[in-house]
Amino acid sequence: MDYISNTPEDIKKMLELIGVEDVEELFSLIPEKVALKDPLNIPDELSELELKKLAVERAASNITLEDKVSFMGAGSYDHFIPSIVDHMISRTEFYTAYTPYQAELSQGTLQATYEYQSMICELTGMDISNASLLDGGSAVAEAVSMASRITRKKKILLSKGVHPAYREVADTYGHPISLELKEIPLAGAVTDINALAEEIDEDTAAVVVQYPNFYGSIEDMRKIKELIAAQKKTLFIVVTNPIALGLLKEPSEFGADIVVGEGQPLGNVINFGGPYFGFMAIKDDRKLLRQMPGRIVGGTKDVDGKKGFVLTMQTREQHIRREKATSNICSNEALNTLIAAVYMSAMGKEGIKELAEQSMKKAHYLANKIDELEGFQVLNKDNFFHEFWVKSSEPVSDVKKKLFAEGFLAGVDLSCFEEEEGLLICVTEKRTKDEMDALLTVLGGEK
Amino acid sequence: MSVPEGYYFTEEHEWIKVEGDVATVGVSEHAQHELGDVVFVELPELDEEYDQSEDFAVIESVKAVSDVYLPMGGKIVEVNEVLLDQPELINEEPYEGGWLAKIEISDESELDSLMDSVEYTAFLEEE
Numbered sequence: 001m002d003y004i005s006n007t008p009e010d011i012k013k014m015l016e017l018i019g020v021e022d023v024e025e026l027f028s029l030i031p032e033k034v035a036l037k038d039p040l041n042i043p044d045e046l047s048e049l050e051l052k053k054l055a056v057e058r059a060a061s062n063i064t065l066e067d068k069v070s071f072m073g074a075g076s077y078d079h080f081i082p083s084i085v086d087h088m089i090s091r092t093e094f095y096t097a098y099t100p101y102q103a104e105l106s107q108g109t110l111q112a113t114y115e116y117q118s119m120i121c122e123l124t125g126m127d128i129s130n131a132s133l134l135d136g137g138s139a140v141a142e143a144v145s146m147a148s149r150i151t152r153k154k155k156i157l158l159s160k161g162v163h164p165a166y167r168e169v170a171d172t173y174g175h176p177i178s179l180e181l182k183e184i185p186l187a188g189a190v191t192d193i194n195a196l197a198e199e200i201d202e203d204t205a206a207v208v209v210q211y212p213n214f215y216g217s218i219e220d221m222r223k224i225k226e227l228i229a230a231q232k233k234t235l236f237i238v239v240t241n242p243i244a245l246g247l248l249k250e251p252s253e254f255g256a257d258i259v260v261g262e263g264q265p266l267g268n269v270i271n272f273g274g275p276y277f278g279f280m281a282i283k284d285d286r287k288l289l290r291q292m293p294g295r296i297v298g299g300t301k302d303v304d305g306k307k308g309f310v311l312t313m314q315t316r317e318q319h320i321r322r323e324k325a326t327s328n329i330c331s332n333e334a335l336n337t338l339i340a341a342v343y344m345s346a347m348g349k350e351g352i353k354e355l356a357e358q359s360m361k362k363a364h365y366l367a368n369k370i371d372e373l374e375g376f377q378v379l380n381k382d383n384f385f386h387e388f389w390v391k392s393s394e395p396v397s398d399v400k401k402k403l404f405a406e407g408f409l410a411g412v413d414l415s416c417f418e419e420e421e422g423l424l425i426c427v428t429e430k431r432t433k434d435e436m437d438a439l440l441t442v443l444g445g446e447k
Numbered sequence: 448m449s450v451p452e453g454y455y456f457t458e459e460h461e462w463i464k465v466e467g468d469v470a471t472v473g474v475s476e477h478a479q480h481e482l483g484d485v486v487f488v489e490l491p492e493l494d495e496e497y498d499q500s501e502d503f504a505v506i507e508s509v510k511a512v513s514d515v516y517l518p519m520g521g522k523i524v525e526v527n528e529v530l531l532d533q534p535e536l537i538n539e540e541p542y543e544g545g546w547l548a549k550i551e552i553s554d555e556s557e558l559d560s561l562m563d564s565v566e567y568t569a570f571l572e573e574e
Contacts, residue, residue: 152495290489290505315487315512324514 065270068404069435071366073387073426074214074412075136075163076273077265079243079355080430081343085267088342089335103311110309113334114297116341123242123344123352124259125250126281130294132337134329136262137169139278140208140239142293142327143258144170147206147235148179149291149326155180155203159191161213162239164417170208189217189380189389191224200227200234206258210239211251215424216363216387217380221254229255242266242279244385246356258282267343268336277333277340290316293327355429359386363427366436370425373443379422387426389414396423399443406442450476451542455518455558456567457500462542463518465558473546474506474515474537477571482508485534490526491548497521499557504547506537519557521550 006014011023020026027035046054070078088094093108103110117129133139140163144156156174158167160183167183174181184196184207191209200207207228209219221238228236237258238251243265245251251259264276282288290313298312318325347355363386371378375393392399396413400423403410411425427436454462460478464471479485487507497503502514503523526548530536537545562570 315507321512324512 063409065409068407068409069431069439070409071411071425071427071431071439072409073216073428074424075165075262075264076270076276077241077243077426077428078270078430079265079267079359079428081267081269082346084346085339085342089339094335094338104309107309109334110297110311112338112341113295114299114309115345116337117297119341119344120242120279120281122349123245123250124240124256124279124281125252126256126259127284128289128292128296129279129281130292130296132263132333133260133278133280133294133327134333135274135276135278136163136239136260136264137166137278138173138329139260139262139280140166140237141170141173142278142329143237143260143280144179144181144206144208145173145177146258146288146291146293146326147237148177150287151205151233151235153203153205153233154178155182155201156205157182157184157196157199157207159184159196159207159209159213159219160186160419161189161191161215161217161219162208162210163214164419166210166239186215189213189215189383190219193220193223193227196224197227200231202231202233204231204234206235206237208237208239211248212241212244212385212387215380215389215420216384216426218248218383218385221249221251225255241385243352243356243359246352246354247360248356248385252283256283257285257288263333263336263340266340267346268339275333275336277336279337279340289313291326292316293325293329356386358429359427362386362429362431362433362436363388363425365433366425366427366431366439369436369440370443373440376443386428387424389420390423390425391421392423396421399423403439403442406438408439408442410439450564450568450571452564454542454567455561455563456570457516457518457561458570459516461516461518463558463561465552465555468551469524469549470519470521470552471546471549472518474541475567476541479538479541479545482506482513482537483510484508485537488530488534488537488547490528490530491523493523493526495523496553497523497550499554499560506534515547517550518561519550519552520554521552523548524551525549 065078113131120129133142148154156179158181171181182199184199185192209224212218225236228234235257236255238256240251240259240261242261259281261279262276263279268276282292295311296313297309300308300310302308314320316326318328367378367381367388370376370390371381377391379389379391400410400413411423414420414422414424454464456462460475462473462475485506485508489505491503497517497520499520500516503517504515506513506515527546
């Protein structure tokens with residue numbers, strides 16, 4: 001990033017020009033409770049040499065997934081990434097995070113996106129995929145507002161089995177367009193079907209469930225679809241983990257209208273929570289297509305009959321439709337979807353299936369063992385994919401601390417989402433039996 | 448440009464023709480001319496209810512995409528599905544085969560806020 005100096009004289013001039021007393025006044029809109037009150041804990045001036053040294057020191061206190069054995073998931077998943085992924089995306093032809101502005105000039109980029117879309121369709125069983133959205137949360141939010149536009153209704157029912165952060169993003173997007181978001185409670189670790197049956201009515205624009213849900217459990221999709229189908233217009237939005245679809249039935253088989261999710265598990269590194277990408281796929285329906293946000297790459301033929309790729313259905317987009325566009329957050333995550341496309345190609349259908357199977361089998365091994373331990377109980381041990389919900393007699397924070405000292409990132413403490421208590425543990429294909437047994441030894445003896 | 452009689456118009460160049468409780472809605476000759484060749488029409492669903500001036504359809508031409516506003520509030524009772532395959536009818540016969548939808552009017556008095564053909568002709572000349 002460039003360093004642009006502002007002398008006190010410059011700052012004074014600028015403040016005078018806009019009629020503001022001091023710099024603090026510019027931040028007066030930030031709510032008290034989130035505003036930083038103390039100055040940043042950094043020295044006033046450092047030489048470049050000192051600064052570099054400090055940065056290296058501080059960076060060393062970061063823990064990476066190479067340092068600890070991770071059982072954390074909750075939306076970001078630690079899968080093995082074959083080295084071909086890095087190799088392919090490091091090609092200079094692909095060096096841009098965006099769809100190029102003169103899109104059709106970059107046939108290679110468009111082809112990669114087209115293939116990404118095709119593979120997302122195959123995984124989800126849906127007919128049309130867009131070129132991606134920002135992340136899982138924004139994909140849920142976009143699906144929800146899309147459903148409201150199509151049905152001209154405002155009521156959205158969100159299962160509490162949908163990732164709490166996604167629900168929060170949906171609320172943020174939904175607020176200015178007056179969406180009425182209602183949460184459907186859980187019964188155990190799955191959506192309370194009776195509560196859903198009570199809430200759903202002809203004013204419901206969409207029902208949103210996650211599959212597998214935030215706690216790892218598989219929802220009764222058939223039952224949920226039955227309730228939705230009894231309404232004339234209500235759409236079925238399914239949030240899913242693409243890796244799980246290697247094993248689970250495709251959402252299309254349960255009559256999903258819109259399928260969205262976080263694409264990170266497809267070959268993207270966890271980083272510090274991003275950049276990730278959201279995927280969105282719909283069934284082939286004119287109404288859905290006209291209202292789908294994001295770019296779409298289509299296949300076509302040029303004047304000589306040769307195969308080519310173009311951006312298609314652009315009249316939904318903001319460079320044409322302005323404020324009436326299907327979305328005004330039109331960034332996609334081309335580099336991340338490229339990663340996903342390379343990853344899916346490298347893994348293949350069988351590869352993803354095997355990966356899902358391994359993750360699930362290992363997770364079930366660990367869950368059964370933990371459930372046998374004194375002071376631990378797995379709440380959803382009969383019904384989950386590769387992530388499960390553990391209650392412990394000891395405080396979760398103590399359990400995490402104990403495991404951390406022994407080299408484990410134990411899982412995600414659910415209390416941080418302020419809805420449920422417990423530990424959410426995830427097992428991917430990367431974990432070995434030895435690692436799991438070592439974790440069990442730290443946790444203690446059998447019941 | 449001739450403006451047919453018996454039709455009422457909005458300033459956004461939609462027309463409405465009332466026959467009893469039901470009215471037919473479309474866009475004017477002037478509107479189709481401004482839009483250019485129409486390539487796609489998005490029509491509302493049957494039984495949907497709209498207020499006066501609410502957007503109920505979308506016309507996509509080679510030049511632009513435009514919302515179409517309902518001249519009077521009402522319930523959609525019929526849509527011109529022929530347009531899905533022949534959107535060019537909006538260009539060719541805007542007052543006849545290019546109609547968009549038929550509505551059951553909810554409030555007849557809303558007609559008073561519209562221009563008749565004489566007023567609309569004057570309005571076009573001013574524009």
